[in-house]
Every structure is written in C-alpha cells, then in structure tokens.
Amino acid sequence: MISSSSPTAASGTFSIGGDLPVYRLGYGAMRITGDGIWGEPKDPAAARRLLRRVVELGVNFIDTADSYGPEVSENLIAEALHPYPAGLVIATKGGFTRPGPNRWVVNGKPDYLRGCVEASLRRLKVDCIDLYQLHRIDPKVPAEESLGALKEFQDAGKIRHIGLSEVNAEEIERAAKTVPIVSVQNEYNLTNRKSEAALAYCAARNIGFIPWFPVAAGKLARPGGPLDEAAKRHGATVAQLSLAWLLRHSPVMLPIPGTSSVAHLEENVAASNLQLDAAEWQALEAAAAAK
Numbered sequence: 001m002i003s004s005s006s007p008t009a010a011s012g013t014f015s016i017g018g019d020l021p022v023y024r025l026g027y028g029a030m031r032i033t034g035d036g037i038w039g040e041p042k043d044p045a046a047a048r049r050l051l052r053r054v055v056e057l058g059v060n061f062i063d064t065a066d067s068y069g070p071e072v073s074e075n076l077i078a079e080a081l082h083p084y085p086a087g088l089v090i091a092t093k094g095g096f097t098r099p100g101p102n103r104w105v106v107n108g109k110p111d112y113l114r115g116c117v118e119a120s121l122r123r124l125k126v127d128c129i130d131l132y133q134l135h136r137i138d139p140k141v142p143a144e145e146s147l148g149a150l151k152e153f154q155d156a157g158k159i160r161h162i163g164l165s166e167v168n169a170e171e172i173e174r175a176a177k178t179v180p181i182v183s184v185q186n187e188y189n190l191t192n193r194k195s196e197a198a199l200a201y202c203a204a205r206n207i208g209f210i211p212w213f214p215v216a217a218g219k220l221a222r223p224g225g226p227l228d229e230a231a232k233r234h235g236a237t238v239a240q241l242s243l244a245w246l247l248r249h250s251p252v253m254l255p256i257p258g259t260s261s262v263a264h265l266e267e268n269v270a271a272s273n274l275q276l277d278a279a280e281w282q283a284l285e286a287a288a289a290a291k
Contacts, residue, residue, distance in 0.1 A: 006058030026061030028258035036101025095135035108138025110149035
C-alpha cells in the first residue's frame with residue numbers, strides 16, 4: 001500500500017508493469033542466507049525480525065531468488081511475512097543451479113524453469129508470483145524457449161509479470177518479442193555504469209531497472225574523495241549518498257540494497273530523504289566520469 005507517511009515515500013514511486021505500485025527504494029533479500037549465499041543464516045530468528053522490520057519501514061518491494069540459499073531466502077520471507085500485507089510486491093528469480101557456496105551455474109532449460117516456478121510458488125505460499133525474473137539467459141538455450149516456459153505460467157495466472165537479469169538492450173528487445181518485459185536487474189552503481197545503454201532502453205519504455213550491488217563506489221568513496229566529502233557535509237554515509245544518487249539518476253531506477261543488519265537497513269531507508277543541490281550532483285557525476 002502506498003502512503004505518503006511511509007519512511008520510504010521520499011524515494012518516489014514506480015508502477016511495475018503498470019499495475020504494481022511500489023516505492024522506488026526496495027530491499028534485496030540475498031544477504032539473509034549463510035556465508036557464500038549458502039545455507040541457513042547463523043540466526044534465522046534475527047533474519048525473520050529483519051524482514052518484518054523491512055515492512056514496518058514501509059518498504060513494499062522485496063527481491064529474492066530461488067538460488068539464494070538455495071531456497072533459504074524464499075522460505076524465510078514466507079515464514080516472516082505470510083500472510084503478506086496488502087501492497088507488498090515480492091519478486092523472485094530462477095535460472096541458476098547451486099552446486100556449492102559462491103558457485104552459480106546457469107540453467108535456462110524450459111523444464112528446469114517450470115520446476116523452479118512451481119517450487120517458488122510453494123515456498124512463497126502464493127498462487128501468483130508478482131514478478132518473476134529470468135536470473136540469466138542461458139547461452140546454451142534459446143531465450144525464446146526459456147521465456148516461453150515462463151509465459152506458460154503467466155498465461156495460467158501463476159506469474160503476473162516477467163523480467164530479466166544481466167542483459168543488454170538488444171537482449172531485452174529480443175526477449176520482448178516472446179513476452180512483455182517489465183523489469184531488468186543488472187549490476188549498476190555510481191562507478192560501474194556498463195549498463196547505461198540498457199538503463200536508457202528501460203527508461204524510454206518505462207521498464208523498471210533494478211540495480212544490484214547498488215552502493216559500490218570504489219575510489220570515489222576513499223577518505224577525502226568526492227563521495228566521502230559530500231557525505232560528511234550532509235551527515236550521511238557513503239552508502240546513503242550512493243543510493244540517493246541512483247534514485248536521482250533515473251525515474252525507473254529501483255535500488256534494492258541488501259543487508260542482514262536492522263541498523264544498516266534503517267540507514268539505507270533514510271537515504272530516501274537525502275537531498276543534494278545541483279552543483280553537488282554535477283560534481284559527483286564529473287568525478288564518476290573521470291574515475
């Protein structure tokens with residue numbers, strides 16, 4: 001539910017697929033798993049408390065995947081939040097197998113993806129997944145076949161909207177010939193802007209752009225650097241400033257900073273209210289371009 005009194009309201013809103021309104025600052029649920037994104041977290045009860053705090057702070061867009069754990073993140077979300085509050089949008093992904101900690105193997109075979117969707121429906125305890133994203137396009141499987149399997153679930157009312165992850169503009173356009181694409185989730189931050197063309201493609205078509213690894217800032221964050229200095233002037237952290245920059249950079253940007261700490265979560269949410277003047281933004285842009 002969208003409310004102007006929510007702590008995240010200042011981040012603005014975006015309507016995923018034209019019918020799922022969310023605050024633009026969401027939460028990524030990868031870090032609530034064990035080391036190497038593998039197994040249970042050290043304190044599952046703390047992870048559930050964190051998820052409940054996410055919702056208390058007004059965040060209504062949570063991103064997860066069946067490979068986070070694997071299965072652990074989806075299970076914890078359902079344990080902590082089901083039955084889900086009105087207006088909460090949960091996005092999940094499929095298309096990776098996990099042979100071990102920090103190991104990821106792409107699998108875009110239609111039958112595998114069908115099993116992924118059915119399992120996510122069960123774990124999340126929903127009849128329809130709000131947003132299902134293909135975690136990677138499998139180079140060994142035509143994208144049309146992978147997306148065709150997801151379209152079957154969409155046609156059956158088990159997936160509402162479909163998105164992609166780690167794709168370029170040409171791949172988005174090709175995918176859209178098989179099924180409407182409403183979101184793209186690529187690595188993107190102030191200093192890693194290799195996906196700028198994909199972002200521009202999304203912005204021109206009102207496709208949500210979900211940057212993962214959103215707060216990395218590299219040399220810009222070093223002590224005395226431009227990001228560090230601007231953060232100090234505003235009594236903010238470098239991470240907060242990085243998130244604020246993303247929100248300002250494009251109206252289709254939906255950052256999903258992840259954390260396993262309530263304090264860090266609250267700090268991230270506070271970035272919604274961070275305001276810099278035009279000269280400060282221009283200085284950051286110039287510094288990023290010169291890195």
